[in-house]
Amino acid sequence: MKSWWLVFVPGLLSCNLVGQAAEIPNSATAIVPMSATETAVPSPMPAVVEMATAAPPFSVTTLPDPAGVVWAAVVGGFRRPVDIQHAGDGRLFVVEQRGLIWIVQSGAVRPDPFLDISDRVNDGANEQGLLGLAFHPDYGANGRFFVNYTDARGDTVIARYQMGDDPNRVDPNSEVVLLQIDQPYANHNGGGMAFGPDGYLYVAAGDGGSAGDPQGNGQRVDTLLGKILRLDVDRGEPYAIPAGNPFAAGGGRGEIWAYGLRNPWRFSFDRLTGDLYIGDVGQNTWEEIDFQPAVQPGGVNYGWNVREGLHPYAGGEAAGLTDPIAEYSHSLGCSVTGGVVVRSPSLPAWQGVYLFGDYCSGSIWGLVRDVASMWQSAALFESGLTISAFGQDRDGEVYLADHNGAVYRLEPVR
Numbered sequence: 001m002k003s004w005w006l007v008f009v010p011g012l013l014s015c016n017l018v019g020q021a022a023e024i025p026n027s028a029t030a031i032v033p034m035s036a037t038e039t040a041v042p043s044p045m046p047a048v049v050e051m052a053t054a055a056p057p058f059s060v061t062t063l064p065d066p067a068g069v070v071w072a073a074v075v076g077g078f079r080r081p082v083d084i085q086h087a088g089d090g091r092l093f094v095v096e097q098r099g100l101i102w103i104v105q106s107g108a109v110r111p112d113p114f115l116d117i118s119d120r121v122n123d124g125a126n127e128q129g130l131l132g133l134a135f136h137p138d139y140g141a142n143g144r145f146f147v148n149y150t151d152a153r154g155d156t157v158i159a160r161y162q163m164g165d166d167p168n169r170v171d172p173n174s175e176v177v178l179l180q181i182d183q184p185y186a187n188h189n190g191g192g193m194a195f196g197p198d199g200y201l202y203v204a205a206g207d208g209g210s211a212g213d214p215q216g217n218g219q220r221v222d223t224l225l226g227k228i229l230r231l232d233v234d235r236g237e238p239y240a241i242p243a244g245n246p247f248a249a250g251g252g253r254g255e256i257w258a259y260g261l262r263n264p265w266r267f268s269f270d271r272l273t274g275d276l277y278i279g280d281v282g283q284n285t286w287e288e289i290d291f292q293p294a295v296q297p298g299g300v301n302y303g304w305n306v307r308e309g310l311h312p313y314a315g316g317e318a319a320g321l322t323d324p325i326a327e328y329s330h331s332l333g334c335s336v337t338g339g340v341v342v343r344s345p346s347l348p349a350w351q352g353v354y355l356f357g358d359y360c361s362g363s364i365w366g367l368v369r370d371v372a373s374m375w376q377s378a379a380l381f382e383s384g385l386t387i388s389a390f391g392q393d394r395d396g397e398v399y400l401a402d403h404n405g406a407v408y409r410l411e412p413v414r
Contacts, residue, residue, distance in 0.1 A: 059352025279338020
C-alpha cells in the first residue's frame with residue numbers, strides 16, 4: 001500500500017453523506033495503518049503556507065509512525081452516524097442523520113435514544129437530516145445542548161434542548177428554536193457545531209447548494225450561507241451577537257464570524273490552543289483544510305467561490321483572501337471530512353497532529369507544522385470506510401464514524 005505526501009490548502013467536491021447505511025456488527029475489524037517501511041511519494045507542491053508562529057508547545061513537529069496505533073472498533077449497528085460528541089462525562093453521544101442521538105457508555109449503546117426528533121427532521125436528500133450536536137460548556141449545571149438539523153421544508157434549524165430529570169433521555173418538546181436559515185437547495189447544509197474557547201457557539205453553514213454557488217453566497221455578507229457563525233447563547237433571546245463579531249456594528253449579518261466557504265463539513269477547535277480547523281468540501285477538483293489561529297479576529301475570507309482551494313474558480317476580485325493550509329485533488333478523494341487535533345494522553349507521539357479524512361476514499365491524513373513552521377501532511381491510513389465524522393471524548397481520545405454504521409477509536413498497539 002502506498003503513502004503520499006500532501007501540502008494542504010483548500011479544495012474538494014460535494015458528495016457528502018451519500019446513501020443509506022447498513023448495520024455494522026460490534027466486531028468490525030480494526031483499520032490497518034500504512035506500512036512505515038514504504039517510501040512516501042512526493043505530491044505536487046502548491047504554495048506552502050508559512051505560519052508566523054512556531055508550532056504550539058506540547059506538539060510534535062513531525063508525523064509519527066502510524067504502525068504504532070490502530071483504529072479499533074468500539075461499537076456498531078448505527079444508521080448513518082454523522083457526529084460524535086461528549087458532554088464532559090464518561091458518555092459518548094452518536095448522532096444519526098435520521099434524527100436520533102444515542103449514548104455509548106462502557107462500550108455499549110444504551111437501549112433508548114438520548115433524543116429522538118425524527119418526526120421533525122427532513123433527511124430525504126443525501127445531505128439533509130440531523131447534522132450537528134454541541135453541549136454547553138456548563139452542561140453539567142444547566143443541562144443545555146444544541147442541535148443543527150434540516151426541517152420539513154429542508155431549511156436549517158438551530159435549536160436548544162434541556163435535560164430533565166432523566167440524564168439519559170431528553171424530552172423533544174423542550175426544544176427552543178434559536179435560528180432558522182432558508183435553504184434554496186437540498187445540498188450544502190454544513191451542519192457542524194462547537195463551543196469555542198471563548199464560550200460562544202460556532203455554527204457551520206454551507207453556501208446553500210446547487211453547484212458553483214449560483215447565488216454568490218460565499219462572498220456575500222448579507223446572508224448566513226457559506227459561513228461560520230458565532231452566537232452568544234447565554235445572553236439575549238434567543239441569542240445575542242458577540243461584540244467582537246466582524247459585522248456586529250453593521251455592514252453585514254452580525255452572526256457572521258468567517259465567510260468564503262462552500263460546505264464546511266466538520267470543524268473543530270484544538271482543545272489546547274483554541275485554534276480553529278475547518279474541512280471545506282470543494283466543487284470539481286480540490287478539497288481543503290482551512291485554519292484560524294486563536295489569536296486572530298473574525299472576518300476571515302476563505303475564498304469560495306472566487307477560488308476553489310488555491311485555484312481560480314469563478315474568478316473576479318476579492319481582497320484579503322486567506323489560503324488554506326492544505327488541499328488535495330480529486331485524484332485522492334472526493335469529499336473532505338474535517339477532523340480533530342490529537343490531545344489524547346494515551347498518544348504522546350501524536351500530540352498536536354490534526355487528523356482528517358475523505359468520505360469517498362476512506363483515506364486518513366495527518367497534518368502538522370514542522371520546525372520551520374510550515375504545514376506538512378501525509379496519508380497515514382487507508383481505512384476502507386465512509387468517513388462521516390471525527391470526534392473526541394472527555395479525556396481527548398479520538399474517534400471516527402463510518403457512515404455505514406460503526407464507531408472506531410484511535411489506540412496504541414498493545
